[in-house]
Amino acid sequence: MAHGPSRSTARTNRKVVYSLADSANGFFSIDSSSGIIILEKPLDREQQSSYSISVQATDQSPGQALSSLATVTITVLDINDNPPVFERRDYLVTVPEDTSPGTQVLVVFATSKDIGTNAEITYLIRSGNEQGKFRINPKTGSISVSEVLDFELRRTFYLVVEAKDGGTPALSAMATVNINLTDVNDNPPEFSQDVYSAVISEDALVGDSVTLLIAEDADSQPNGQIRFSIVNGDRDSEFAVDPVLGLVKVKKKLDRERVSGYSLLIQAVDSGVPAMSSTATVNIDISDVNDNSPVFTPANYTAVIQG
Numbered sequence: 001m002a003h004g005p006s007r008s009t010a011r012t013n014r015k016v017v018y019s020l021a022d023s024a025n026g027f028f029s030i031d032s033s034s035g036i037i038i039l040e041k042p043l044d045r046e047q048q049s050s051y052s053i054s055v056q057a058t059d060q061s062p063g064q065a066l067s068s069l070a071t072v073t074i075t076v077l078d079i080n081d082n083p084p085v086f087e088r089r090d091y092l093v094t095v096p097e098d099t100s101p102g103t104q105v106l107v108v109f110a111t112s113k114d115i116g117t118n119a120e121i122t123y124l125i126r127s128g129n130e131q132g133k134f135r136i137n138p139k140t141g142s143i144s145v146s147e148v149l150d151f152e153l154r155r156t157f158y159l160v161v162e163a164k165d166g167g168t169p170a171l172s173a174m175a176t177v178n179i180n181l182t183d184v185n186d187n188p189p190e191f192s193q194d195v196y197s198a199v200i201s202e203d204a205l206v207g208d209s210v211t212l213l214i215a216e217d218a219d220s221q222p223n224g225q226i227r228f229s230i231v232n233g234d235r236d237s238e239f240a241v242d243p244v245l246g247l248v249k250v251k252k253k254l255d256r257e258r259v260s261g262y263s264l265l266i267q268a269v270d271s272g273v274p275a276m277s278s279t280a281t282v283n284i285d286i287s288d289v290n291d292n293s294p295v296f297t298p299a300n301y302t303a304v305i306q307g
Contacts, residue, residue: 185272
């Protein structure tokens with residue numbers, strides 16, 4: 001009478017033992033009885049986003065054991081564990097003060113090693129923009145002028161820009177943007193007064209001072225460098241003005257009996273390109289000195305006396 005395998009042998013043949021033919025460099029192990037795969041080392045999706053391990057199932061036949069292999073692919077999901085990183089910590093840009101609102105001045109850029117919404121960067125200006133002179137595109141990081149700039153009021157801006165990712169909770173990074181304005185010639189010279197008055201004696205010597213003109217330009221050098229010149233009222237070139245100092249002097253001997261007063265138009269021109277200018281009037285009165293003896297007219301008289 002033939003007999004089949006004993007119940008004991010059948011149970012042994014059905015018993016399966018699990019093992020890893022490839023543990024992905026020790027990152028995983030497997031419970032030999034249940035086949036549960038166990039994580040042995042911390043994962044970092046940014047270093048490796050998936051693993052492929054080979055699982056071997058072997059029966060326990062007392063004769064020749066049989067086995068088979070299966071490949072298990074393990075995908076590592078992302079968490080928000082990497083803050084954004086700016087391509088540089090400090091940005092520097094130089095902008096002319098006449099840059100029109102809406103003009104882009106520079107673009108800041110940050111990236112994240114995470115993926116999906118965890119890597120979606122939003123940009124904002126955290127400080128340094130209290131006057132609202134600039135704005136930043138929250139998606140592109142483009143910084144542009146939002147209001148008229150004025151070098152004479154403020155010439156340097158230090159903006160602190162934040163890049164924030166879309167994770168929960170969000171992670172962020174900071175960068176500094178240094179914006180320096182350059183001067184353009186947008187201010188004409190201004191005289192200390194529109195009309196100057198002076199009195200000088202007609203016996204004044206050549207080179208004597210008449211009056212000092214004062215003019216200032218709000219622009220920086222060289223745009224604010226001023227030169228003076230007489231443009232009208234001195235037909236006979238009897239006066240001169242120092243082009244740098246603005247000092248008006250006598251250039252020729254004066255004669256009150258010929259001309260008793262002058263009205264000079266003096267111009268102040270800056271050194272910008274194109275140049276800007278303004279004018280002031282200098283009224284000069286010539287005071288008389290006793291430099292003419294009496295003269296009989298006619299010079300000879302004839303008188304007849306009758307006795």
